Amino acid sequence: xxxxxxxxxxxxxxxxxxxxxxxxxxxxxxxxxxxxxxxxxxxxxxxxxxxxxxxxxxxxxxxxxxxxxxxxxxxxxxxxxxxxxxxxxxxxxxxxxxxxxxxxxxxxxxxxxxxxxxxxxxxxxxxxxxxxxxxxxxxxxxxxxxxxxxxxxxxxxxxxxxxxxxxxxxxxxxxxxxxxxxxxxxxxxxxxxxxxxxxxxxxxxxxxxxxxxxxxxxxxxxxxxxxxxxxxxxxxxxxxxxxxxxxxxxxxxxxxxxxxxxxxxxxxxxxxxxxxxxxxxxxxxxxxxxxxxxxxxxxxxxxxxxxxxxxxxxxxxxxxxxx
Numbered sequence: 001x002x003x004x005x006x007x008x009x010x011x012x013x014x015x016x017x018x019x020x021x022x023x024x025x026x027x028x029x030x031x032x033x034x035x036x037x038x039x040x041x042x043x044x045x046x047x048x049x050x051x052x053x054x055x056x057x058x059x060x061x062x063x064x065x066x067x068x069x070x071x072x073x074x075x076x077x078x079x080x081x082x083x084x085x086x087x088x089x090x091x092x093x094x095x096x097x098x099x100x101x102x103x104x105x106x107x108x109x110x111x112x113x114x115x116x117x118x119x120x121x122x123x124x125x126x127x128x129x130x131x132x133x134x135x136x137x138x139x140x141x142x143x144x145x146x147x148x149x150x151x152x153x154x155x156x157x158x159x160x161x162x163x164x165x166x167x168x169x170x171x172x173x174x175x176x177x178x179x180x181x182x183x184x185x186x187x188x189x190x191x192x193x194x195x196x197x198x199x200x201x202x203x204x205x206x207x208x209x210x211x212x213x214x215x216x217x218x219x220x221x222x223x224x225x226x227x228x229x230x231x232x233x234x235x236x237x238x239x240x241x242x243x244x245x246x247x248x249x250x251x252x253x254x255x256x257x258x259x260x261x262x263x264x265x266x267x268x269x270x271x272x273x274x275x276x277x278x279x280x281x282x283x284x285x286x287x288x289x290x291x292x293x294x295x296x297x298x299x300x301x302x303x304x305x306x307x308x309x310x311x312x313x314x315x316x317x318x319x320x321x322x323x
Contacts, residue, residue, distance in 0.1 A: 036210065036244055037061030037161060038074060041083035042094055047114050048083045051143070051152060055081055055112065058156040068094055071101045075243050076210045079137075079161055080107050082127075085114045089122035096130060105133030106241065108249065110159060112141035112152075135249075161248060175219060175286065182264070183223050190217040190268075190286040197282055200275045210244040210272050217283040222255040222265040231262040235287055242273055242280075 041052035043065035056063055061081070064072075074080070084095045109131065111123050120140040128136060141155045174189045191197075193216070202213050224230050236258075238251035245251065247267065255265035270283035 036078040038064055038077040039081045040064040040066055042066050045085045048085060051112060052083050054152055055156050058153045059161055066094060066098050077107060078244050078246055080104060080109045081112060082109055083112045086118055087115045088117040089119050091126055099130040104131050108135040108137050110137035110139060114143055118142045185223060186221045188219050190219060190283055198279055200279060202274050209274060217270050219287055220267045222259045224259050224262055224264055228262050230264060233264040234258055236265060236267045245269055
């Protein structure tokens, strides 16, 4: 069982990126621009609309009011909070039609459901049938008129959708210049400001890209816990069809699991479209820079971003036995 989990983790680490394009949904409203979190809710229910607004206030993200026949391209999003009213785990027709008319493949869905007689397992079962390609979260919010606001916000915070460290406070904190602190978490830019190599001219985001033009690739370290022998280091590149980065499930969660096993882990937030995969590969190569100051941390990375970089099977074959 342990070996199987390790193999799964290593496969996640080397998941390749595939190119695709997309634009935000037409029903987006009052959202945080280009967020990876979508809060879609049944617009016919006042209590659901109020709860959606509370969730946005707690987590950020974009609101999307679901109406009859609503459809859109939700490519930029990684997580979806889906809100509706139900009785005895029976989804309303509006929500069923919405799920059947749109693709949420590889996105993680967390339902928040108002009503009586609902069961999380039954709700997830229906969602799985309507969206077989989607990932289902490990938690659902089932609430009634008696549910307190604090319970809703506590559920939202418990999802761990806002756990990524903040960007470096200093624009000069880069992998090549910053002082290394192996026992403390660091967030470092990969390139000096204004010195990021690129052939793509990206100046305006018209809504189809996850990152704005001022995005700077960065790296986040996850040190091995104190007292745990260090076995090595792993560079983690979260996938997302080259349209977004699955930082939480394929980045943070993997890094936290590997650090407990004794591996200094580093999550790389590399460039996405409209940049090319070759430009993204430069970000990964830059992640292998060893800072000059003390610490001796080496950032081991992939050589090529889009086509398997180390080779999935070879990488697992060489490394799984030693974990």
